[in-house]
Amino acid sequence: MTSLRRRLFLLLVSATAAIWICAVGWIYYANRAELEHVLDTRLQEAARMVHSMVASSGLETAGMAAVTAADFTYSRQLSCQVWSLSGRLLARSDGAPEGNLAEEAEGFSDRLVNGETWRVYTVVDSVHDVRVAVGDRIGLRARLARDLIVGLVGPALLAMPLLGLMIWASLGRGLAPLSRIAGEIARRDGDDITPVASEGAPDEVKPLIASLNGLLVKVDAARRHEKEMTAFAAHELRTPLAGLKTQAQVALAAKDEQVRDGALRQIITSVDRASRLVRQLLALARLEALTESEPDGGRLVLAALVREVVAGLPHRPDIAVVVDDALDGLEVLADHDNLYLVIRNLHENAVEYIGASGRIAWLALPENLGMAIEDDGPGIPEDELDEVTRRFFRGRQRSGTGSGLGLTIADLAARRIGARLIIANRTDARGLRVEVRFPRDRVAKIA
Numbered sequence: 001m002t003s004l005r006r007r008l009f010l011l012l013v014s015a016t017a018a019i020w021i022c023a024v025g026w027i028y029y030a031n032r033a034e035l036e037h038v039l040d041t042r043l044q045e046a047a048r049m050v051h052s053m054v055a056s057s058g059l060e061t062a063g064m065a066a067v068t069a070a071d072f073t074y075s076r077q078l079s080c081q082v083w084s085l086s087g088r089l090l091a092r093s094d095g096a097p098e099g100n101l102a103e104e105a106e107g108f109s110d111r112l113v114n115g116e117t118w119r120v121y122t123v124v125d126s127v128h129d130v131r132v133a134v135g136d137r138i139g140l141r142a143r144l145a146r147d148l149i150v151g152l153v154g155p156a157l158l159a160m161p162l163l164g165l166m167i168w169a170s171l172g173r174g175l176a177p178l179s180r181i182a183g184e185i186a187r188r189d190g191d192d193i194t195p196v197a198s199e200g201a202p203d204e205v206k207p208l209i210a211s212l213n214g215l216l217v218k219v220d221a222a223r224r225h226e227k228e229m230t231a232f233a234a235h236e237l238r239t240p241l242a243g244l245k246t247q248a249q250v251a252l253a254a255k256d257e258q259v260r261d262g263a264l265r266q267i268i269t270s271v272d273r274a275s276r277l278v279r280q281l282l283a284l285a286r287l288e289a290l291t292e293s294e295p296d297g298g299r300l301v302l303a304a305l306v307r308e309v310v311a312g313l314p315h316r317p318d319i320a321v322v323v324d325d326a327l328d329g330l331e332v333l334a335d336h337d338n339l340y341l342v343i344r345n346l347h348e349n350a351v352e353y354i355g356a357s358g359r360i361a362w363l364a365l366p367e368n369l370g371m372a373i374e375d376d377g378p379g380i381p382e383d384e385l386d387e388v389t390r391r392f393f394r395g396r397q398r399s400g401t402g403s404g405l406g407l408t409i410a411d412l413a414a415r416r417i418g419a420r421l422i423i424a425n426r427t428d429a430r431g432l433r434v435e436v437r438f439p440r441d442r443v444a445k446i447a
Contacts, residue, residue, distance in 0.1 A: 004178075005171050012167050013160075020156045028149055035148070039141060040108060043078070043121040047134035050080050051123040054130055079118075083131045090130065102133035111135065177201045181209065193220050243270040272314070276348070280405040283341055284391065287412040299444070300334055302371050303327035306362045309343045318357050326364035327371055333442045334417040341413040346434055349406035350375040353432075368445050370419065370438045376431040385423055410434075418442060 079096035083089055089100075099113035106124040110117055120135035181196060195213040198206050244267055251263035306323050332339070350360050354377040361374045380388055387393050389411040393404050411421050414436060422435040 005168075005175055008171050009164075009168055012171075013164055016163060016167075017160070020153075024149060024152045024156075027152060028145070031148065032145055035144060036141070039136065039144075040119070040121070043108075043119065043134050043136065046078055046080070047121045047123045047132050050082070050134060051125060051130070051132040054082060054132060055125060055128050078134055078136055081133045083133070085124075085126065085129050085131060100133075101135045102131045104131075110138070174202075177205045178208075181205070181212075193223075241270075241274065243267075244274075277405075280345075280409060283345075283409050284405055284412070287338075287341075287409065287416060298333070298336070299331045300336060300339060301328065301446070302330045302332060302364075303362075305336075305339060306343055306347075306371075309340060309347055313344070313347065313351070316351065319351060319354060320359045322359065322361040324361070324363045324371075327362060329446045330364060330368055330371070331444055331446055332370070332438050333444075334419070334438070338413040338416045342410045342417075342419070342436060345406040345410040345413070346373050346436075349410070350377065350432070352406070353377045365435060365437065368443050369440065370436045370443060372433055372435040374426060374431060374433045376429060379425040379430060379432050380423070382425070385425075388423060389421070407434075 078093075079101070080093040081089065081096055081101050082091040083100065083102050097113045097116070097118075101111055101113060101118055101120045101122075103109045103111070103120065103122045104124075106122055109120050109122065111120050112118075117138040118135040119138055119141065120133050123132040125132070181201075184196060193216045195216060196209050198209040198213075201209060247263040247266040247270065251260045251267070254260040254263060303323055303325075306327065310321055310323075347360065350373060354360065354375045358376050363372045363374065365372055384393075388407045391405060391408045393408075407421075407423070414421050417438075419436050419438045419442075422437060424433055424435075425431070426433045
């Protein structure tokens with residue numbers, strides 16, 4: 001069942017019916033004992049009244065006909081018998097059974113007479129040599145109890161349809177704000193993502209509207225982000241593609257071999273730049289599409305992965321790359337692809353801005369908490385350190401042809417494996433230091 005209105009209707013009607021049933025059961029069992037007590041009291045009073053008349057006036061004037069036969073009507077349901085103590089029937093009321101109702105002992109008893117069960121109260125008078133018994137049928141008492149239940153259930157059964165109609169109408173009125181919101185959203189076109197108005201909505205619906213408006217804000221931000229990504233990619237790719245075309249034309253037109261070789265080298269540089277940009281855009285899109293951290297892929301030796309990254313990048317003979325031997329003794333629990341992205345983008349970022357004849361060092365952090373990369377490049381102005389992980393951000397003093405995505409990708413990939421980046425300028429020399437810190441339970445020292 002997908003209809004909220006029908007579901008609530010069935011829940012409310014079922015709850016109401018259950019309450020009625022419980023109430024009827026409680027009333028029945030609570031009042032049954034009271035009913036039995038009232039009827040027993042009436043038997044006792046009737047028996048004593050007949051005994052009093054018999055004792056004071058004798059059987060001839062006792063008025064036995066006043067206690068008439070039990071014919072299953074509420075007006076005349078008691079039967080009376082007067083016996084001598086020797087066992088002789090002296091008198092009985094009209095309709096009283098011919099069998100003996102009286103017990104030898106005084107008090108209440110249940111007697112089976114002529115196939116019927118009777119509730120009897122007996123009064124024994126040894127002075128007047130009589131035993132007075134007054135009783136009524138148990139079946140009639142059961143009928144009284146059934147009539148009590150019918151009196152309770154009957155009105156409930158008659159009222160249930162009306163109650164159901166009232167519940168259905170009330171639910172329709174209560175759920176009207178949801179229908180209004182659904183209609184408002186259905187009338188919008190695809191470009192309308194303005195917030196849904198919450199004025200006049202019930203308090204229970206306002207959280208839904210707030211969540212929906214929050215989703216619309218996220219959708220709007222995602223659309224703007226996609227537009228920015230598309231515009232940036234188009235802008236960044238336009239430059240190397242235009243350079244490619246220009247250098248290709250120069251190479252075709254050049255008669256000097258040196259000029260042609262220079263143009264071809266520029267073509268290779270432009271292709272590398274475009275390839276790196278496309279690779280970074282794809283990596284950024286993949287990372288941003290993830291909503292949760294990547295599952296742990298296995299234990300990775302940090303030094304081995306750093307050397308794998310360095311070996312896979314274009315070699316620059318003017319840059320010295322140093323890998324701390326301590327990294328050979330550290331392994332981390334992380335996804336290989338994401339940690340590879342972290343190391344690659346940090347290394348490429350250092351190579352991009354280090355200049356000629358520089359040095360890059362990969363070092364182990366104290367207490368075996370991860371690793372760090374240091375370069376002797378220009379560093380980053382202090383007021384820009386908090387901005388460098390923002391996509392497409394380029395510092396005002398940064399040279400090179402970077403796209404402003406390297407540190408963004410490294411930061412996102414680090415968070416996907418539970419690590420975090422700490423970016424700061426070096427204090428011992430000129431350059432930048434980036435630490436990759438892992439949770440203590442993800443780093444282990446190789447024995």
